[in-house]
Amino acid sequence: MTVISVIVGSTRQGRFSEKPAQWILGRLKKRDGVEARLLDLRDFPMPFFDQPVPPAMPGRAPYENEVVQKWTSEIAQSDGFVFVTPEYNFGPSAVLKNAIDWVYPEWNRKAAAFVSYGGAAGVRSVQQLRETAIELQLAPIRSSVHIPAASLWAHFQGGDVDAGLAELDGVSEAMIDDLLWWTAALKTARTRAS
Template sequence: MTTISVIIGSTREGRFSEKPARWIFEQIQKREGVKAQLLDLRDFPLPFFDQPVPPAMPGRAPYENEVVKKWTAEIAQSDGFVFVTPEYNYGPSAVLKNSIDWVYPEWNRKATAFVSYGGAAGARSVQQLREIAVELQLAPVRSAVHIPAATLWAHFQGGDVEAGLAEQEAQAGVMIDDLLWWAKALKTARS
């Protein structure tokens, strides 16, 4: 069984990210041999990273914060990830970046994909996250889902978000195919 975690990368009140996260989660759940789970950053109120040594430091003591332990355990048991990310000022949200920064070895040698929205359909936040992923030894797949502004505005105007997301199903299928191929290959390699 391959475990894919969909990470909801915004904690804002009235956020849009829940809708595409649940949508991509449902698309992943349709696949055989895959366990999909939603990780909502609201459920992991991580403090801003302030430790004296980084998570990548060999031999560092385990962190004592209970939320950090819970978050790290979820990342450790996952084989791949879909980051659902807004774009704020050309980049991902601070809460998403902070959640990434708390973890290191648990990310290593796993696959990741991206669903984005916001300015330029979130492409600039995805570009930054791809570079961060490489530093964490994650393998970002080429395919991504960039949600058009019209679907985002439908959320704020009470429109039909589901119809806008449905228009992205073909691209989501390609992305999920790529993610699962890499997640399974890397899981085999890790074992």
């Protein structure tokens, strides 16, 4: 079974991110051999990273914070990821970047895809996350889903968000196809290396 975790990258009140996260989770659950899970950052209220030793330091002891330990365990159990990210001021949310920064080896050599929204449909947020992913030895795939502003505004105005997301079904299927291909390839390589 391949475990794909959908990470909800916003914790704001009245956030939009729950809707695209649930939508992409539902699409993943329709795939054979995939266990799709939702990792909502509201369930992982981590402090800002403040440790003297970075997560990439070889031989470091596990961090003592229980929420960080739970988060790290969830990342370790995952084979691939879909980051659902807003764009705040040309980048991802601080809470998402912080959650990413608490972990290192558990991200390594796994595939990552992106669903974004916000300014410029979140494209600039995804671009920054791709660079971060590479530093973490994640493999960001080329395909992604960028949600148009009309769906975001529908959320704030009580409109039909689901109809807007449904228009992206084809794009989401192409992204999931790519994510699962890379996830399988990297999982096979990790198994051979261990």
